[in-house]
Amino acid sequence: MFYKVGHFYRSLRRMGTIALTTTLMLGGCQASGDSHSLDAATSPDATASGSGTLQIAANGEDFVRQGFTSKDGWQIIFDHVYAHLSEIKAYQTNPPFDPDTEAPLQPTSEVTLPAETVDLAAGDENAAPVSVSETEAPAGHYNALAWKMTPAEDGPAAGQVLMLVGQAIKDGKTVDFTLSIDRELAYTCGEFVGDERKGVVEPGQTANLEATFHFDHIFGNGELPADEDLNAYALGFAPLAALAEEQTLKADWSTLKQKLSPDAFQTLEKALIGLGHVGEGHCRSEVVTS
Numbered sequence: 228m229f230y231k232v233g234h235f236y237r238s239l240r241r242m243g244t245i246a247l248t249t250t251l252m253l254g255g256c257q258a259s260g261d262s263h264s265l266d267a268a269t270s271p272d273a274t275a276s277g278s279g280t281l282q283i284a285a286n287g288e289d290f291v292r293q294g295f296t297s298k299d300g301w302q303i304i305f306d307h308v309y310a311h312l313s314e315i316k317a318y319q320t321n322p323p324f325d326p327d328t329e330a331p332l333q334p335t336s337e338v339t340l341p342a343e344t345v346d347l348a349a350g351d352e353n354a355a356p357v358s359v360s361e362t363e364a365p366a367g368h369y370n371a372l373a374w375k376m377t378p379a380e381d382g383p384a385a386g387q388v389l390m391l392v393g394q395a396i397k398d399g400k401t402v403d404f405t406l407s408i409d410r411e412l413a414y415t416c417g418e419f420v421g422d423e424r425k426g427v428v429e430p431g432q433t434a435n436l437e438a439t440f441h442f443d444h445i446f447g448n449g450e451l452p453a454d455e456d457l458n459a460y461a462l463g464f465a466p467l468a469a470l471a472e473e474q475t476l477k478a479d480w481s482t483l484k485q486k487l488s489p490d491a492f493q494t495l496e497k498a499l500i501g502l503g504h505v506g507e508g509h510c511r512s513e514v515v516t517s
Contacts, residue, residue: 277430287347298447309384411515421506
């Protein structure tokens with residue numbers, strides 16, 4: 228089943244304005260078979276033969292590290308944001324993969340990296356994106372990245388794809404929340420879009436790519452006008468706060484589906500599907516389990 232939802236992007240902050248489309252195509256994402264790598268010279272982006280190291284990081288952005296105000300005025304602070312990434316694959320593609328179309332990804336080189344559970348809120352407010360894994364990779368430009376979000380096998384988020392732990396504060400009221408989501412998702416993304424080019428592996432050198440998670444798509448952003456697309460399509464926190472008992476909210480996916488209004492749950496569902504990015508770059512997303 229294919230989804231289309233309104234998609235919205237913040238302007239890049241340090242190196243000018245990048246025009247981006249406002250619609251995200253959410254379609255089928257297919258995991259490929261066993262990891263394979265073609266000769267780097269077959270890639271149009273390869274600058275030399277040989278190999279280097281490709282590192283993958285996960286970034287919840289300042290929203291996770293520093294906290295932020297939701298579209299409906301709740302100050303949200305995260306203690307932990309656990310995400311389990313699996314079947315991580317980086318590609319050199321020709322032609323470049325465009326997730327806004329239904330055109331297939333056509334790799335000329337591919338590497339697979341190990342699964343890992345990361346805490347996107349780890350470190351202080353100025354912490355760097357969290358390291359996920361790394362691998363040896365043929366030289367060239369890795370201009371596509373794919374991963375699945377599947378239940379963690381162990382650790383504090385065992386059985387969950389995503390777990391958000393923190394506090395939300397408004398008008399002197401504090402809600403301690405733990406939101407546990409076991410719905411499996413898959414993201415297939417194009418080239419990283421940001422202040423610098425990523426994914427260019429040179430022989431003997433290390434390059435990096437980033438899986439980015441835009442949590443303001445779920446909660447909205449109180450610093451933006453209410454009629455901004457981002458806020459229009461975000462859930463906010465008020466519908467979740469209404470489910471709290473004795474200022475505590477502990478809810479899994481089935482509980483949220485049962486207790487949220489149908490409209491609120493659908494809004495949350497679409498925001499979750501659109502959570503994954505590569506910087507500000509698009510991803511094609513698939514619901515693996517409902």
